[in-house]
Amino acid sequence: MKNLFSRRNFLKGGLASTAAVAVLKNKESDASGDFTGYPDGMGVLVDLTRCVGCRSCEAACNKEQSLPEPDKPFNDFSVFDELHHGQKRRPDEKSYTVVNRYDVPEIDHPLFRKIQCNHCQEPACLTSCFVNAYTKTPEGAVIYNVDVCVGCRTCMIACPFYIPAFKYSSAFDPSIMKCIFCYDTRLKEGKPPACVEACPQEALSFAKRTDCIEVGRQRIRQNPGKYVDHIYGEHEVGGTAWMYLSGVSFDKMGFDIHLPKEPILNFVKDFLAIVPMVLTIWPGLFVGFHLLATRKEENKKHTIEQNTDEKEEQV
Amino acid sequence: MQTGKKFLKTALAITLGVTIISPNTLLAMAAEDAPETITIDSMANLYTSVEFNHEMHTEYASCQECHHHTTGAIVAAPNCARCHHNHDENDIVSCSGCHVANRFSEKYLVTLEKPELFHIDKPGLLGAYHLNCISCHEVTSGPTGCQECHTMTEAGEKRFDTGPFSPKAGKNVSEKH
Incomplete structure (x- = not known):
């Protein structure tokens, strides 16, 4: 009983349920693509x-x-x-x-x-x-x-x-x-x-x-x-x-x-699924890229500055 | 198209009025036995009743063109002939005997669900009249305009926004492109 609510178990359970929800959600959206209308619908x-x-x-x-x-x-x-x-x-x-x-x-x-x-x-x-x-x-x-x-x-x-x-x-x-x-x-x-x-x-x-x-x-x-x-x-x-x-x-x-x-939905479904991802992940991702890309230059600048400083000191 | 009950009642009335029962002959009914004119008023609501000159129409069409298999003549329509190949005269020969005035009544819709009935696509009385009359009138240059057969009643003029209920003139000028 003591171990049941240990931190490790809690994390495991959380991960498992998240994965389950993700799988279930996927299934649901797949099924909606095959929806051919209510069976007793009038026409x-x-x-x-x-x-x-x-x-x-x-x-x-x-x-x-x-x-x-x-x-x-x-x-x-x-x-x-x-x-x-x-x-x-x-x-x-x-x-x-x-x-x-x-x-x-x-x-x-x-x-x-x-x-x-x-x-x-x-x-x-x-x-x-x-x-x-x-x-x-x-x-x-x-x-x-x-x-x-x-x-x-x-x-x-x-x-x-x-x-x-x-x-x-x-x-x-x-x-x-x-x-x-x-x-x-x-x-x-x-x-x-x-x-x-x-x-x-x-x-x-x-x-x-x-x-x-x-x-x-x-x-x-x-x-x-x-x-x-x-x-x-x-x-x-x-x-x-x-x-x-x-x-x-x-x-x-x-x-x-x-x-x-x-x-018509079938033609835009794939694209529409990307939209939330673009809005949530892209900003963070590209800010990261930017920081990574500019870090090198920053470092370079820094080292160059350091080198010149050292040279000046030597002189 | 107001109440279904009223339609049904009037439809019944005309069925009784128009039905011709021939008790002692199994031969084809003679055209002379048919009434000279028939007042078609079972669905008169938006339009007045039609004075149908039956005698005059026998010159244009054979009995079975309108009465299908019910007057004892050889069936013309191939779809009817699939089952109704014997030429016995029917007790009921009026249109409303087979084509119901209220084709959306629950009672009637239930009968349509029986798969053994070939009549799944049978027109109602309104459709039976117009489909048969107009398609023939187009070929024989008979009247095809609505008011050439029946004039509009006040209820009809209200429904169609015409006559005394016409939209005010000049209103549509600005909206025309």
């Missing part, structure tokens, strides 16, 4: 061959989320011709979702695509946020907490789909505006988001994400020639809760087809 399958551009989803979203009055009525289809800085419409502080028109030469009628947050399985906005304003809920939504947001807008740069919008009209009370999958009012209770329920063409199907993929594959298989053989969002940036089927190649519908298959 939406968007069938772009069905969308007719009626903008019912936009109107439903506006009312459900109590968003400000739009600039134009929701049955005004001139918005499809609008170009903002040479680009088609994007979700902004007044709208969580927008529908755009795409004229594809090989199709004799215009095509439409609804844009909103795709609710990534491993969201870049979430991982980039240093105040943890974002949360991926087990239901599948990527929600945002305005109370902790400091308005740095890193999430806007991190998002591979350019979705989060900043409320520039209230920059001193920073707020990001972004689709939240109707989490508070609907998804939490198992209900589909307002846009899905409003779609008259049922271009939006709401189901478990895994079932969405199954339905998508079934549609591709059963309608040869109707779809391109790809479900956009099944693997893109590690998978998204909102996925798309299209009759024409996805780049013609304005999708970024060069997105990686793994989460």
Whole structure:
């Protein structure tokens, strides 16, 4: 008993536990790299061959989320011709979702695509946020907490789909505006988001994400020639809760087809792990180097001075 | 899209109203037996009901193009034909007999989880109407605009910020680039 708390034992135990924590921590961070999303997360399958551009989803979203009055009525289809800085419409502080028109030469009628947050399985906005304003809920939504947001807008740069919008009209009370999958009012209770329920063409199907993929594959298989053989969002940036089927190649519908298959986080994880090390170890290390490097010179100076002193003495 | 209950009730009403039961024949139902017009109002909320001229539409499409396997004709859609290859006439031939108005009701979602049901991807009533009507109208140059088939109600105008609820004019000028 006496020996149990000896200095040696204490140090041993301390070392062992430190090592154990280090090992465990490593394992944890490795596992998070393989996280493929909550198993029962919900998703939406968007069938772009069905969308007719009626903008019912936009109107439903506006009312459900109590968003400000739009600039134009929701049955005004001139918005499809609008170009903002040479680009088609994007979700902004007044709208969580927008529908755009795409004229594809090989199709004799215009095509439409609804844009909103795709609710990534491993969201870049979430991982980039240093105040943890974002949360991926087990239901599948990527929600945002305005109370902790400091308005740095890193999430806007991190998002591979350019979705989060900043409320520039209230920059001193920073707020990001972004689709939240109707989490508070609907998804939490198992209900589909307002846009899905409003779609008259049922271009939006709401189901478990895994079932969405199954339905998508079934549609591709059963309608040869109707779809391109790809479900956009099944693997893109590690998978998204909102996925798309299209009759024409996805780049013609304005999708970024060069997105990686793994989460954006994976590309910066290694670098980010170095940052704390750089901040804590480097200052000490380089001060040490500096002292070591300059010590020689100091010594040299010293000896030279001593030598000259001795010489002077001799003279 | 307000309450699901209301939808379900009205859907039931129209099912009863539109359902045509033919008791003594197993042959294909004759087009003349069908009603001349049908009022489609089961989901009328944002838009008024549709007066569907059934008689006129029989000139454009065969029965099975809309009724699939339920009217006793040979099934046109290959997906339906996998199981419904016998041509027996069904008791229920109305759209709402198979396509439910409230496709997100818990009761309905449970039925979808049964793997033996091939109908996993069956559209709800809203989708069944619009997908079938609009895709055909596009080919036959029928009306495809929302208000060409049903005019907007006041609730609809409110939802779409249009008509008397339009945003104030001139507000959007400064924000256009």
